[in-house]
Amino acid sequence: MLENRKWVIIGVFCLVGLAYLARLFYLQVLDDTYSLGASKNSIKRVVEIPYRGQVYDRNNQLIVYNTPVYDLYVTPKQVKIPDTAAFCRMMNVSLPEFDSIMGLAKNYSPVKPSLFLRQLSKEDFARIQDALVDYRGFEPVISSMRTYPAHTLSNALGYVSEISKKQLENQDIVYYRQGDYVGHNGLEEQYEEQLRGKRGVKFMMQNVRGVNKGSWKNGAFDTLAVAGQNLITGIDVEVQKYADSLMQNKIGAVLAIEPATGEILVSVSAPTYDPNLLSSRFFSKNYRALIKNPYKPLINRPIMASYRPGSTFKLIQALIAQQQGSLLPTTVYGHAGSPMRCHCRGGNNLRGAVQNSCNPYFYYVFRKFLYFNGEHNTFKASAIGLRQWHDMAEKFGIGDRLGIDLPSETKGNLPTPEYYDKAYRGSLRWKFSNVYSLSIGEGELLISPLKLVNLAATIANRGWFITPHYIKGFGKAGVxxxxxxxERHETGIDYKYYLPVIDGMRGAVAHGTVTPLANIAGIDLCGKTGTSQNNKFGHKFDHSIFIGFAPMNNPKIAVAVFVENAGWGGKAAASVAALVAERYLKRKTEALKLDAQVKASNYLPPVTSLPGFKKPVAPKKDTTQQKPAPKPMMTATKPKPVMAAIISGN
Incomplete structure (x- = not known):
């Protein structure tokens, strides 16, 4: 009985096995349905690039948006072109360009797609769309092109361009492909991860001619692209464009921030350029032209340029000296014994010294600060005092990066005792007489416009600041x-010590070193002028500087302006700052005479005076028939070097 059951079970298994074998034989040998389908169709993975996040100003005015375009990719191993000349005519490229592009594509990968042509408009793509069916290996991908309707803020925004080979190789997590676009410089680079969004993937069925036959598995495995987050900035575009107009024919920077929040309201780097130049198909050509521009418009001067702060640094001297106890608001210093020249009569107290920008006054303030430690050895006293000076000034954000949300911020220079030990080859080989130019913001001090606008905001807040930043939120403010x-950063200076300094700053605008036209009614501007030494490259004039805030009580805006080669700080820079503050506070310009003067002024130095300029070499003349030149009556002697006097730093 058991033996019969055994053969029954074996027979069942054999029948099942034979059934499977018969079915496999039918599918693989007799039925050609699947073989025909495999030869006619393939599954293609199509990556969907999301729209990049848009950029808005503080009033929800659009600064950057996306225009749909098409990028054409090529997979070299799949390429079949019956007539290369006809193909090049259709694509509007030359044969050498075609060969170059295909060579780069093959070097990247023969089997992976890489960029062939980018940013084809809808009209251009419509013209070639039908013809592309006859050319295997080419595929269009919908992309977008950054468009800048405001035509401003180019240096702060940065630009979007093709990813470099180095960036591709250095990816921690592989995300980008060759030919992809990525943010470079400015906010586009800083917030690349948020702006780029999340890619989607579609699986499409194609026949042997590359024609789409529909979605594979009805899109069961597709993922949707997620658009990038919109960036809300603190920029006021209306005031930004007005500040741009004021800086025409000038080199320098204008920065304005809201003191209570640290949000940047205005960011001008002059000379500037239209950001649309670097978002077109002609990126390379336009970029090369900007690189060759002798006025260097690609430099983001608000955060990358370093200047001597000039007399604006006297504000820090006054504050830290009061906190130390070596200076009282009633302290009076004259001019006697000071090696520095000054335009005022002397005999000022602290308020008057700030108002009139008295150089000898701050010479004595700095000297007393360094020697206030009680050390009798002159060299040791200077080192101890300078260390305390450095540590107190550093709390204002000087001498290090503030941490603004842009790449490439410069550090600047706030000298330390070690700095001078190295310069003078020993800790007991320098003293106050070697460093006194620091008292009026000259010497080895280097500060960016960003740090000076932050100083203005700190004084406006009476002792604290929030790191300046462009971002206000993603999607909406605060998010x-x-x-x-x-985070609030405290300077360690008591509130009461700011009051006489602010009084002096108001006096500087009302009846001090600032041109009278810049004392615009209704804004109650407080400020400090500065003239930064500029002894490089033979420039005739120094740099004009102004920092300030308005109104005096409950300030809404802090401003810093640098105008290179413009001379006196109370004229060029102060005028620009006053007009920017007025436009922001009043939403209109009433100081029309000052507005006209600023817009008519031109401080661009001649190209021949700029660093790096090379005078064209004239062809040699044939002198074979010329008579020898007569000998000169006398020979000129080389002048002996003289020590340059420190200029008036108002």
């Missing part, structure tokens, strides 16, 4: 704002 742009 996604990093914690570091909410």
């Amino acid at each position: 996604g704002l990093p914690a570091e742009y909410r």
Whole structure:
């Protein structure tokens, strides 16, 4: 009985096995349905690039948006072109260009797609769309082109361009492909991860001619692209464009921030350029032209340029000296014994010294600060005093990076005792007489416009600041704002010590070193002028500087202006700052005479005086028939070097 059951079970298994074998034989040998389908169709993975996040100003005015375009990719191993000349005519490229592009594509990968042509408009793509069916290996991908309707803020925004080979190789997590676009410089680079969005993937069925036959599995495995987050900035575009107009025919920077929040309202780097130049198909050509421009418009001067702060640094001297106890608001210093020249009569107290920008006054303030430690050895006293000076000034954000949300911020220079030990080859080989130019913001001090506008905001707040930043939020204000742009930084200077300094700053605008036209009614501007030494490259004039805030009580805006080669700080820079503050506070310009003067002024130095300029070499003349030149009656002697006097730093 058991033996019969055994053979029954074996027979069942054999029948099942035979059934499977018969079915496999039918599918693989007799039925050609699947073989025909495999030969006619293939599954293609199509990556969907999301729209990049748009950029808005503080009033929801659009600064950057996306225009749909098409990028054409090529996979070299799949390429079949019956008539290369006809193909090049259709694509509007030359044969050498075609060979160059295909060579780069093959070097990247024969089997992977890489960029062939980018940013084809809808009209251009419509013209070639039908013809592309006859050319295997080419595929269009919908992309977008950054468009800048405001035509401003180019240096702060940065630009979007093709990813470099180095960036491709250095990816921690592989995301980008050759030919992809990525943010470079400015906010586009800083917030690349948020702006780029998340890619989607579609699986499409194609026949042997590359014609789409529909979605594979009805899109069951497709993922949708997620658009990038919109960036809300603190920029006021209306005031930004007005500040641009004031800086025409000038080199320099204008920065304005809201003191209570640290949000940047205006960011001008002059000379500037239209950001649309670097978002077109002609990126390379336009970029090369900007690189060759002798006035260097690609440099983001608000955060990358370093200047001597001039007399604006006297504000820090006054504050830290009061905190130390070596200076009282009633302290009076004259001019006697000071090696520095000055335009005022002397005999000022602290308020008057700030108002009139008295150089000898701050010479004595700095000297007393360094020697206030009680050390009798002159060299040791200077080192101890300078260390305390450095540590107190550093709390204003000087001498290090502030941490603004842009790449390439410069550090600047706030000298330390070690700095001079190295310069003078020993700790007991320098003293106050070697460093006294620091008292009026000259010497080895180097500060960016960003740090000076932050100083203005700190004084406006009476002792604290929030790190300046462009971002206001993602999607809407306050959403996604990093914690570091909410944190208050204290300077360690008591509130009461700011009051006489602010009185002096108001006096400087009302009846001090600022041109009278810049004392615009209704804005109550407080400020400090500066003239930064500029002894490089033979420039005739020094740099004009102004920092300030308005109104005096409950300030709404802090401003810093640098105008290179413009001379006196109370004229060029102060005028620009006053007009920017007026436009922001009043939403209109009433100081029309000052507006006309500023817009008519031209401080661009001649190209021949700029660093790097090379005078064209004239062809040699044939002198074979010329008579020898007569000998000169006398020979000129080389002048002996003289020590340059420190200029008036108002």
